[in-house]
Amino acid sequence: MGTELDWSSEWLTSSIWIVSVFVATALGSALLLVLLTRYTVWGRQFRRLAFPYFSPRGDEGWRPLLSVLLILLLAIMSVRLNVLLSYQGNGMLTALQNLDAPSFWRYIGIFCILATIHVVRSMYEVYVQTALIIRWRVWLTDRMITDWLDGRAYHKGRYTPAAVDNPDQRIQEDINSFPNDSITLGVGAVSSLVSLVSFTLILWQLSGPLTLLGVEVPRAMTFIVFAFVIIASVFAFRIGRPLILLNFLQERFNASFRYALVRLRENSENVAFQRGERVERGVLGTRFSDVIANAWAVLFRLIKFRGFNLSVSQISVVLPYIIQAPRFFSQQITLGDLNQTSSAFGEVHDALSFFRNAYDEFASYRAVLNRLTGLMDADEAARALPAADVEEADDLQVHDLTVRRPDEGVLVDDLDLELAAGASLLVTGPSGGGKTTLMRSLAQLWPYAAGSVRRPTGDGSLFLPQQPYLPLGTLRDALAYPGPGTEMDDARAADLLRKVQLPQLADQLDEVDDWSRRLSPGEQQRLGFARILVVRPKVAFLDEATSALDEGLEQSLYNLLREELPDMVIVSVGHRSSLRRFHDELLELDTDGRWERSALQQQ
Numbered sequence: 001m002g003t004e005l006d007w008s009s010e011w012l013t014s015s016i017w018i019v020s021v022f023v024a025t026a027l028g029s030a031l032l033l034v035l036l037t038r039y040t041v042w043g044r045q046f047r048r049l050a051f052p053y054f055s056p057r058g059d060e061g062w063r064p065l066l067s068v069l070l071i072l073l074l075a076i077m078s079v080r081l082n083v084l085l086s087y088q089g090n091g092m093l094t095a096l097q098n099l100d101a102p103s104f105w106r107y108i109g110i111f112c113i114l115a116t117i118h119v120v121r122s123m124y125e126v127y128v129q130t131a132l133i134i135r136w137r138v139w140l141t142d143r144m145i146t147d148w149l150d151g152r153a154y155h156k157g158r159y160t161p162a163a164v165d166n167p168d169q170r171i172q173e174d175i176n177s178f179p180n181d182s183i184t185l186g187v188g189a190v191s192s193l194v195s196l197v198s199f200t201l202i203l204w205q206l207s208g209p210l211t212l213l214g215v216e217v218p219r220a221m222t223f224i225v226f227a228f229v230i231i232a233s234v235f236a237f238r239i240g241r242p243l244i245l246l247n248f249l250q251e252r253f254n255a256s257f258r259y260a261l262v263r264l265r266e267n268s269e270n271v272a273f274q275r276g277e278r279v280e281r282g283v284l285g286t287r288f289s290d291v292i293a294n295a296w297a298v299l300f301r302l303i304k305f306r307g308f309n310l311s312v313s314q315i316s317v318v319l320p321y322i323i324q325a326p327r328f329f330s331q332q333i334t335l336g337d338l339n340q341t342s343s344a345f346g347e348v349h350d351a352l353s354f355f356r357n358a359y360d361e362f363a364s365y366r367a368v369l370n371r372l373t374g375l376m377d378a379d380e381a382a383r384a385l386p387a388a389d390v391e392e393a394d395d396l397q398v399h400d401l402t403v404r405r406p407d408e409g410v411l412v413d414d415l416d417l418e419l420a421a422g423a424s425l426l427v428t429g430p431s432g433g434g435k436t437t438l439m440r441s442l443a444q445l446w447p448y449a450a451g452s453v454r455r456p457t458g459d460g461s462l463f464l465p466q467q468p469y470l471p472l473g474t475l476r477d478a479l480a481y482p483g484p485g486t487e488m489d490d491a492r493a494a495d496l497l498r499k500v501q502l503p504q505l506a507d508q509l510d511e512v513d514d515w516s517r518r519l520s521p522g523e524q525q526r527l528g529f530a531r532i533l534v535v536r537p538k539v540a541f542l543d544e545a546t547s548a549l550d551e552g553l554e555q556s557l558y559n560l561l562r563e564e565l566p567d568m569v570i571v572s573v574g575h576r577s578s579l580r581r582f583h584d585e586l587l588e589l590d591t592d593g594r595w596e597r598s599a600l601q602q603q
């Protein structure tokens with residue numbers, strides 16, 4: 001029968017087997033990878049995301065590549081151990097059948113050795129795989145965040161023709177699943193293939209001829225398992241296919257429901273003032289009912305799919321016994337052989353089924369690849385958007401600057417401005433006339449602008465919007481933003497707060513809170529002014545930066561700027577006439593792109 005192993009030299013035979021299969025599999029996988037990355041879209045996407053990490057010339061040297069090879073080696077060891085365990089089981093049952101006690105105890109000893117190796121190997125495999133997944137995730141997250149922030153793509157992306165949706169989900173969820181799915185699918189495919197070949201050989205050895213409808217089929221068991229799994233797979237695939245779309249929709253409906261909840265939370269005060277609960281309830285109810293309707297559809301489809309798969313598994317438990325039973329009863333094979341046939345049948349079945357079951361995972365894996373490379377493309381496209389040319393200078397000079405709306409309507413036509421150190425300009429005009437968009441153009445954030453701008457770059461220019469952004473963290477962080485809070489000592493912070501008339505906050509510097517909710521809009525604007533004193537830019541652009549303050553406060557803040565930074569150029573945007581007295585020039589924008597510049601009388 002040839003189903004006995006020479007256990008005394010098996011460690012050597014197995015070592016040679018493992019090394020040769022490892023070398024062959026590593027070379028085969030490398031070749032396959034080259035072909036996939038050359039001829040498939042998803043292969044190219046994978047290369048873009050993974051190769052820089054695994055290249056020995058990358059940041060982490062050889063470690064990532066060596067980890068993958070180690071994972072491959074461990075997977076091959078696992079297949080070999082399963083093969084050995086199937087022979088051990090055969091020998092043990094045969095010893096029992098022959099009432100051969102010494103042989104039985106010998107096989108128990110062999111089992112203990114194999115089981116120990118199996119446990120140690122599994123534990124080590126979990127460590128190596130998970131460590132690689134974590135390190136890969138860290139690397140990729142760092143790379144994606146850097147790419148997203150680079151050239152302010154995170155903001156300018158909204159102006160690209162196909163604005164990318166949910167970059168947050170891509171960076172948090174998709175990057176999390178990409179390394180994990182790559183390893184699971186890759187290792188699963190390789191070990192299934194190796195297992196398929198190994199156990200098919202065992203089945204081949206154990207199977208005999210079978211007469212079907214008068215025709216004798218040699219090695220029948222081997223052919224039967226393949227035919228069985230292929231037919232079962234075709235049916236399972238047809239039953240399970242709608243699940244791919246249903247699962248995709250489930251994620252989308254959940255995300256949409258969550259977004260509505262977050263939006264309500266973020267705008268809670270606004271909604272509460274307007275008593276908008278009924279409308280919000282309606283929106284939440286509709287979105288949630290989509291989630292639930294889809295959940296029922298998933299359930300009914302899943303019942304059919306699982307029911308079929310379970311039936312197939314149950315049949316596969318008894319099928320090998322049924323087929324081999326006549327040969328066992330006619331004493332052509334032993335009980336051990338019968339049992340080993342069944343386990344080999346199970347292994348071949350599982351290995352073949354991997355490719356069927358992985359279809360679903362592979363579909364979501366491709367979606368992850370699409371989303372991640374889509375984000376990288378969107379970042380590139382955002383960086384490539386046009387913007388006004390900005391060159392370094394100590395003051396502000398604008399020449400031939402034309403600002404348009406996306407629909408090509410002109411907001412500001414051919415603007416020329418020259419503001420020397422210490423000068424100040426107030427920009428006014430009708431609502432929607434393009435004042436904020438002009439500021440965006442000067443900051444190179446608006447892609448529909450052309451012309452030349454000369455101004456200080458980096459910290460030399462500071463743009464203060466109507467509502468300054470307050471980061472999550474302490475008040476000290478908010479005060480120092482975009483610099484690090486750690487560099488601002490108590491005395492300096494207290495002095496700044498006193499100057500912008502917020503002395504009462506000096507003892508809350510290290511409190512962590514959502515300060516944009518806690519502070520009133522006017523207090524937030526005062527904090528914005530304190531930042532000007534921290535950064536000390538050469539040019540400050542203030543876009544309705546005092547709109548929430550009374551005139552007395554407005555005056556004292558502008559006086560403060562002039563006292564502390566007499567040479568700073570100030571460009572303010574605002575509707576209020578009270579602002580006029582703090583500026584020496586006025587720029588009035590019209591609705592059709594025209595503009596007029598005039599001197600202001602100082603009072």
Ligand SMILES: Nc1ncnc2c1ncn2[C@@H]1O[C@H](COP(=O)(O)OP(=O)(O)OP(=O)(O)O)[C@@H](O)[C@H]1O
Nearest residue numbers: 405406407411429430431432433434435436437438
């Ligand atoms: N991302 C955008 N896509 C399309 N149109 C935009 C976009 N951003 C601004 N606009 C349009 O550009 C015009 C100018 O807007 P802008 O915010 O500059 O006006 P503004 O003068 O600052 O108005 P306000 O005084 O009300 O603040 C508006 O008609 C606005 O609808």
